[in-house]
Amino acid sequence: MPFIELRDVSLRYDNGYLAVEGVNLSIEEGEFVALVGPSGCGKSTLLRVISGLRPPSAGQATVRGQPVGSTPVNIGMAFQNPTLMPWRTVLQNILLPLEVSPKHKQRYRQNPKPYVEAARELMASVGLSGFENAHVWELSGGMQQRASLCRALIHQPEILMLDEPFSALDAFTREELWQAMQVLYLNRRPTVILVTHDLREAVYLSDTIYTMSSRPGRIAHVRRVEFPRPRALELTYQDDFAHIVRELRKQIGGMRSQITGLKGVGA
Amino acid sequence: MNPRQKDVLVAALAAVGLFVLWEIAVRLFKIPPFVLPSPSQAIQSLLPVWGVVMGHAWQTLWTTLAGFGLAVVTGVLLGAAVGTSRPLNLALYPILVGFNSVPKAALVPVLVIWFGIGTIPAILTAFLISFFPIVVNVATGLAAVPPELREVLKVLGSSRLEAFTRVSIPFSMPYFFASLKVAITLAFVGAVISEIAASQKGIGYMMTSASSQFNVPLVFGGLLVIAVMGILLYAVFALLERRLVGWAYRSQNA
Numbered sequence: 001m002p003f004i005e006l007r008d009v010s011l012r013y014d015n016g017y018l019a020v021e022g023v024n025l026s027i028e029e030g031e032f033v034a035l036v037g038p039s040g041c042g043k044s045t046l047l048r049v050i051s052g053l054r055p056p057s058a059g060q061a062t063v064r065g066q067p068v069g070s071t072p073v074n075i076g077m078a079f080q081n082p083t084l085m086p087w088r089t090v091l092q093n094i095l096l097p098l099e100v101s102p103k104h105k106q107r108y109r110q111n112p113k114p115y116v117e118a119a120r121e122l123m124a125s126v127g128l129s130g131f132e133n134a135h136v137w138e139l140s141g142g143m144q145q146r147a148s149l150c151r152a153l154i155h156q157p158e159i160l161m162l163d164e165p166f167s168a169l170d171a172f173t174r175e176e177l178w179q180a181m182q183v184l185y186l187n188r189r190p191t192v193i194l195v196t197h198d199l200r201e202a203v204y205l206s207d208t209i210y211t212m213s214s215r216p217g218r219i220a221h222v223r224r225v226e227f228p229r230p231r232a233l234e235l236t237y238q239d240d241f242a243h244i245v246r247e248l249r250k251q252i253g254g255m256r257s258q259i260t261g262l263k264g265v266g267a
Numbered sequence: 268m269n270p271r272q273k274d275v276l277v278a279a280l281a282a283v284g285l286f287v288l289w290e291i292a293v294r295l296f297k298i299p300p301f302v303l304p305s306p307s308q309a310i311q312s313l314l315p316v317w318g319v320v321m322g323h324a325w326q327t328l329w330t331t332l333a334g335f336g337l338a339v340v341t342g343v344l345l346g347a348a349v350g351t352s353r354p355l356n357l358a359l360y361p362i363l364v365g366f367n368s369v370p371k372a373a374l375v376p377v378l379v380i381w382f383g384i385g386t387i388p389a390i391l392t393a394f395l396i397s398f399f400p401i402v403v404n405v406a407t408g409l410a411a412v413p414p415e416l417r418e419v420l421k422v423l424g425s426s427r428l429e430a431f432t433r434v435s436i437p438f439s440m441p442y443f444f445a446s447l448k449v450a451i452t453l454a455f456v457g458a459v460i461s462e463i464a465a466s467q468k469g470i471g472y473m474m475t476s477a478s479s480q481f482n483v484p485l486v487f488g489g490l491l492v493i494a495v496m497g498i499l500l501y502a503v504f505a506l507l508e509r510r511l512v513g514w515a516y517r518s519q520n521a
Contacts, residue, residue: 100430254490
């Protein structure tokens with residue numbers, strides 16, 4: 001039985017706009033999945049369906065065979081915007097999920113020490129040691145995003161949802177964070193769903209890449225990536241890596257030309 | 268001298284400069300004191316009656332604070348209602364805007380009919396004139412909470428109350444404190460308006476009775492007393508704001 005399964009999921013917004021239609025997905029426990037596609041293809045909408053923030057209009061979304069929302073699942077989320085809280089220090093921001101997660105809050109309140117220790121370790125693993133008591137605005141964008149990833153992971157989530165978390169960063173910082181993300185993934189092995197526009201990012205990080213078509217969003221193409229982990233950044237310059245990126249680019253180019261009426265320029 | 272002290276010095280010099288200009292203008296153009304007294308004349312007029320003035324000042328201060336206190340409680344409750352519930356927002360906002368457009372001076376006679384001359388109309392006028400900015404700011408602050416911040420908590424399985432106390436309240440605090448600074452000065456205006464119209468106590472009353480005796484320097488003395496109290500209370504709330512929500516103003520301190 002797959003860990004996360006979507007069967008014929010469609011989602012129509014209140015204004016009648018059909019965001020995704022007939023999506024079928026199955027994700028294994030511990031799998032790293034990327035959703036790519038042209039903008040407006042409903043990638044983020046799918047994340048919201050799986051996390052239970054939006055019930056599907058048709059079809060079924062299940063986690064461990066149970067409909068989403070019927071049983072509590074530990075989920076961590078990180079967005080393009082780090083969404084840290086400026087009134088808290090970095091460490092307090094990272095510890096936030098423990099104050100509200102039903103699974104942890106009791107234990108955390110009685111004995112916060114091991115959790116604080118875990119937060120420090122997590123921070124160390126992404127290179128944030130020494131910034132525990134810093135204020136959010138003292139951190140660069142890349143460091144804020146690292147802290148946001150730590151916050152998404154502190155409560156040991158089974159599922160990690162990443163909605164373009166690296167897209168607002170400069171190219172060098174982004175590649176550093178890919179590596180940090182890989183370390184975090186290999187340490188914990190959560191099931192990860194990454195929404196991204198960056199095809200190199202998708203290929204570097206994922207086991208499976210789902211390419212979506214737009215308006216309404218459908219799964220158009222599934223690509224397995226078999227490179228062994230840990231993957232070196234060097235890999236992204238090799239031919240077999242570039243080959244996969246090109247293949248995905250072609251898929252998306254084809255879909256875009258359908259929309260715009262242009263021949264896929266440069267794709 | 269640190270930058271903070273420099274800021275204070277600039278503000279103090281500007282105020283002193285204004286008084287010096289005023290003093291010079293009055294002397295230079297030989298303006299008679301019953302038209303425009305110089306600041307020194309205004310201050311001199313206060314000295315012989317200092318004890319009485321302080322009694323009136325105390326009356327104005329506490330009625331202002333009582334009205335302001337009511338405004339804070341009402342403003343926060345109404346602001347929370349309007350800022351978190353769309354139906355309440357739709358229902359209450361037009362009424363509040365309409366009410367705020369009514370000149371509060373026009374309400375004083377009505378309050379006097381209901382409650383008699385004296386302290387209660389002053390408190391109520393201070394309250395009525397100062398609660399609106401608090402409502403608007405609290406509502407705006409609550410409505411401006413980024414949806415992602417709420418989603419983070421919701422996905423974690425937090426209750427609505429937990430999300431409210433951990434995200435919505437701290438996020439809207441800077442808006443709340445900004446409105447307090449506006450509201451406290453408005454509350455002074457309200458209290459003094461009511462004292463001028465219908466009271467036998469307070470700086471407003473003192474000014475009316477002084478002007479009926481053509482004691483214009485004392486009228487201006489009263490204005491100075493109100494201005495000083497306004498600045499002091501504003502400073503108290505500005506300081507509280509810096510202490511409690513300094514994170515929202517980091518660019519100035521960092």
